[in-house]
Amino acid sequence: MKRLLSTETLTILAILLGILAGTVFPDFMLGVKWIGDLFLMLLKMLIIPLVFASVFVAIVSLGSGEALKNLGLKAFGYYFLTTALAVTTGLVIVNLIEPGTAHHLAGSAAITPPKEHTFASLLLSFVPSNIFTSLSQGKIVQILVFVIFFAVAVLHIEPTKRETLQLFFEAVNDAMGTIAAWIIKLTPLGVFSLIGYVVAKEGLQTLWDLKDYVLAVTLALAIHAVFILPLLAAWIGRFNPLEYFTKVREAVLIAFSTASSSATLPVSIEVAGEKGGVRRESAGFILPLGATVNMDGTALYEAIAVMFIANSYGVDLGFSQQIVIFLTATFASVGAAGIPGAGLVMMTMILSTVGLPLEAIGLIAAVDRILDMFRTSINVWGDLLAAKILNRFV
Numbered sequence: 001m002k003r004l005l006s007t008e009t010l011t012i013l014a015i016l017l018g019i020l021a022g023t024v025f026p027d028f029m030l031g032v033k034w035i036g037d038l039f040l041m042l043l044k045m046l047i048i049p050l051v052f053a054s055v056f057v058a059i060v061s062l063g064s065g066e067a068l069k070n071l072g073l074k075a076f077g078y079y080f081l082t083t084a085l086a087v088t089t090g091l092v093i094v095n096l097i098e099p100g101t102a103h104h105l106a107g108s109a110a111i112t113p114p115k116e117h118t119f120a121s122l123l124l125s126f127v128p129s130n131i132f133t134s135l136s137q138g139k140i141v142q143i144l145v146f147v148i149f150f151a152v153a154v155l156h157i158e159p160t161k162r163e164t165l166q167l168f169f170e171a172v173n174d175a176m177g178t179i180a181a182w183i184i185k186l187t188p189l190g191v192f193s194l195i196g197y198v199v200a201k202e203g204l205q206t207l208w209d210l211k212d213y214v215l216a217v218t219l220a221l222a223i224h225a226v227f228i229l230p231l232l233a234a235w236i237g238r239f240n241p242l243e244y245f246t247k248v249r250e251a252v253l254i255a256f257s258t259a260s261s262s263a264t265l266p267v268s269i270e271v272a273g274e275k276g277g278v279r280r281e282s283a284g285f286i287l288p289l290g291a292t293v294n295m296d297g298t299a300l301y302e303a304i305a306v307m308f309i310a311n312s313y314g315v316d317l318g319f320s321q322q323i324v325i326f327l328t329a330t331f332a333s334v335g336a337a338g339i340p341g342a343g344l345v346m347m348t349m350i351l352s353t354v355g356l357p358l359e360a361i362g363l364i365a366a367v368d369r370i371l372d373m374f375r376t377s378i379n380v381w382g383d384l385l386a387a388k389i390l391n392r393f394v
């Protein structure tokens with residue numbers, strides 16, 4: 001009975017009920033949107049102090065800049081490998097299914113194209129010029145850059161002073177973890193409202209209208225999540241991915257409902273450490289880094305979406321163009337923030353690289369939120385696996 005009433009089981013039930021209620025009582029679900037918003041705000045409230053404290057504690061516990069460099073290089077190597085595999089899976093599936101070729105649609109300018117990103121502008125956006133602005137605006141990558149400098153510098157100061165700071169941030173970290181555990185108890189309610197709202201607002205019909213495209217994205221995501229990543233976990237990490245999933249699935253369900261890796265971060269850190277057996281040095285550093293840098297789901301989606309748009313416009317993108325897509329999709333996934341819809345914004349970069357009109361985004365905008373839920377789940381699942389795999393090397 002206790003198991004049946006666990007937060008995980010209730011959350012799955014809440015997702016199903018949310019879909020049902022959003023379809024049958026859309027007005028009611030639009031009216032109780034505030035519950036989901038409240039849940040999201042509580043999670044977001046924890047992000048900044050938690051990222052700051054957990055990354056600091058992780059680096060100081062690693063003990064040296066050398067150990068950090070070691071882990072950091074491994075992390076980036078692993079991220080690149082999995083992102084490349086994700087984009088490749090996306091490209092293979094999209095070439096097999098060929099969504100969009102059957103009916104050439106005309107693009108509609110449903111959303112205003114956001115400004116374009118370049119390599120230089122992206123790189124500069126990672127560096128903070130005022131850490132308090134970064135903190136108040138929630139610029140996670142900038143905060144990460146600052147904390148890495150700060151923590152490595154602290155490793156070079158007098159041990160007694162270092163211990164004081166370490167104790168302080170450990171306390172902050174533990175307190176945030178405790179609040180996260182409380183908020184997790186509210187997951188079923190929050191999830192019910194968030195999912196119900198999306199279904200009531202978007203409707204499930206839009207999914208059917210773009211079924212080939214939706215199928216290509218979800219199938220490729222499933223292959224990556226169920227076969228490729230677990231194989232890497234068993235092979236490099238030497239652990240049972242299924243068993244690990246049952247321990248950390250709460251975070252994946254929250255990622256699905258919120259469509260935000262960043263909002264899920266407090267839960268990912270909590271469940272990976274408390275239930276998944278991931279050490280603090282790994283969870284505290286790899287998860288915040290991964291939430292912004294490692295987005296397999298987003299990378300895969302970018303590749304499929306641009307191919308779908310090209311097909312819909314009757315443009316044939318050959319092998320060399322697909323290599324360009326491979327590179328830009330990888331880059332776009334690194335640049336995308338862990339918030340809903342970030343992947344759609346990054347599409348502009350890819351579209352302009354391959355010479356497609358930016359307003360083509362209007363073609364895929366209608367189903368973006370729902371696909372965002374799927375790709376964010378894979379982003380977070382990828383981060384959780386990365387933390388456990390790299391745990392072996394800490």
Ligand code: ASP
Nearest residue numbers: 260261298338339342343
């Ligand atoms: N929503 C995604 C995330 O937070 C990013 C995206 O839009 O692809 O992970």
